[in-house]
Amino acid sequence: MKQKKETANEIGPVSFEEALNKLETIVNELESGELALEESLTKFATGMDLAKLCLSRLAAAEKQIDKIVQMEQGKLIEKPLELWEEEQC
Template identity: 55%
Template sequence: MAGKVKGSIDQENVCFEEALGKLELIVKRLEKGDLPLEEMLEQFAEGVALSQVCLQKLSAAEERIYTILQEEQGTIKENPLLLGEEEKCKY
């Protein structure tokens, strides 16, 4: 199936929780291992897109937190936000 992935999401307008929920469902389907190969590939592609959406949303949240802390403290002190799963998310 070329082009748009079946069941794909509007990456611009999806919220983090929705993207994460859909990603979790895809992972469960793939872990079962009972899908035809073509459908597994489609699900995998959508999962990759969803994971990118989640990472983008988390990065935006990190920037916003940093900005809020700068405004509150009146000083610039950069402390990178380290997520426990961050190392596992690199592709």
């Protein structure tokens, strides 16, 4: 029986960590150069979807962190998050 391949639109509900782990696995498989062209294309498409999912979840987390407020003279002040990676660029 042939194993069903995971297509780009069949990721399903996964946590950020699961999506990141799947993406890392796909990157390693693609970098190995041992996959057939068709399988490489399918994995690449799935990887792109996983990357979009991860970026979306990171953006949502960043918005939540931005809403963490500090008390300053009795007023709530929203301060934007400065990510360490952005400082390195």
